[in-house]
Amino acid sequence: xxxxxFSDWAKSGSPRMGGWLLVLTVSLGGxxxxxxxxxxxxxxxxxxxxxxxxxxxxxFDNTFQFQLGVFEEISPGSPFIPTEGNISLWNSHWxxxxxxxxxxxxxxxxxxxxxxxxxxxxxxxxxxGGSFVFFDEQPYVWAFNNKVGDATSEWAxxxxxxxxxxxxxxxxxxxxxxxxxxxxxxxxxxxxxxDTSSDTGNRSSFxxxxxxxxxxxxxxSVVLFLVVATGALSVARRR
Numbered sequence: 001x002x003x004x005x006f007s008d009w010a011k012s013g014s015p016r017m018g019g020w021l022l023v024l025t026v027s028l029g030g031x032x033x034x035x036x037x038x039x040x041x042x043x044x045x046x047x048x049x050x051x052x053x054x055x056x057x058x059x060f061d062n063t064f065q066f067q068l069g070v071f072e073e074i075s076p077g078s079p080f081i082p083t084e085g086n087i088s089l090w091n092s093h094w095x096x097x098x099x100x101x102x103x104x105x106x107x108x109x110x111x112x113x114x115x116x117x118x119x120x121x122x123x124x125x126x127x128x129g130g131s132f133v134f135f136d137e138q139p140y141v142w143a144f145n146n147k148v149g150d151a152t153s154e155w156a157x158x159x160x161x162x163x164x165x166x167x168x169x170x171x172x173x174x175x176x177x178x179x180x181x182x183x184x185x186x187x188x189x190x191x192x193x194x195d196t197s198s199d200t201g202n203r204s205s206f207x208x209x210x211x212x213x214x215x216x217x218x219x220x221s222v223v224l225f226l227v228v229a230t231g232a233l234s235v236a237r238r239r
Contacts, residue, residue: 039166039168039169039174039175039176039177040174040175040176040177041068041098041165041176041177041178041179042176042177042178042179042180043068043098043139043141043178043179043180044066044100044180044181045180045181045182045211045212050181050211050212051207051209051210051211051212052064052143052210052211052212052213052214053205053207053210053212053213053214054145054154054205054213054214055154055201055202055203055204055205055213055214055215055216056203056204056205057204057205057207060145060214061145062102063145063146064107064143064144064145064154064214065099065100065101065102065107065143065144066099066100066101066107066141066142066143067094067096067097067098067099067100067141067142067144068096068097068098068099068139068140068141068179069094069095069096069097069098069139069140069142070094070095070097070132070134070137070138070139070140070165071090071093071094071095071140072093072094072095072132073093074093080093082140082157082189082190083189084190084200084201084218087149087190087217087218088149088220090157091147091149094142095126095130095132095134096126096128096130097126097128097134097139097165098126098127098128099128122169124165124168124169134165135165135166135167135168136164136165136166136167137164137165138159138161138163138164138165139159139163139164139165139179140157140158140159140189141157141158141159141179141181142155142156142157143155143156143157143191143212143214144156144214145214149217149220150217150219150220151202151216151217151218151219152216153216153217154214154215154216154217155190155191155201155214155215155216155217156188156190156191156192156193156212156213156214156215157188157189157190157191158181158186158187158188158189158191158193158212159186159187159189160179160183160185160186160187161185162183162185163179163183164177165177181193181194181211181212182194188200190215191212191213191214191215192210192212192213192215193211193212193213194210194211195208195209195210197213197215198215200215201215201216201217201218202215202216202218203215203216
């Protein structure tokens with residue numbers, strides 16, 4: 001894992017309190033010699049001075065981390081689509097491609113610029129380990145303080161319909177695939193991004209401007225009620 005800090009460049013910006021730049025660049029193609037080329041993936045918040053808030057309006061602390069990954073399908077041909085109704089199943093289907101934490105140095109509270117460059121095996125698996133193949137999958141970014149999945153959990157999940165992992169890693173004519181928070185098609189599945197909140201989870205603070213706001217995860221009984229209510233409404237409509 002290669003960690004590079006661009007402190008001089010970052011200092012030229014004017015980050016707001018509670019904001020960080022999170023940009024991660026991941027090379028595809030395994031541990032190739034320096035002269036070789038491969039596709040790469042860049043992801044993060046892209047701009048300095050981002051604002052990350054929790055559901056109560058407090059800023060993110062060092063317990064938070066960001067993961068870029070995908071949700072493995074239920075069975076061949078049956079994708080798993082994350083919703084608030086199946087939130088208890090998210091983690092069991094979640095496959096991590098790359099992550100930014102304070103521990104690995106890719107995410108540091110108060111940092112203005114961070115760049116993480118990490119290879120992906122040419123077979124399409126993650127350098128973090130595991131056998132899951134990410135080629136052709138739709139990525140999501142999951143920001144969280146823990147994955148307990150109860151009222152102590154602060155989560156935000158977002159994606160973009162145009163995002164997709166490449167089908168292979170090119171040794172010639174490499175391409176950089178970008179998954180950034182500021183992309184025009186990004187939407188929050190849970191929590192809020194880019195000043196817009198999804199109608200999910202719970203929050204007690206309503207900032208007008210934010211890059212990411214996590215919402216607290218509803219109690220299991222509330223999620224069960226939502227599932228039952230949605231099913232009942234569907235039956236009523238069919239009648």
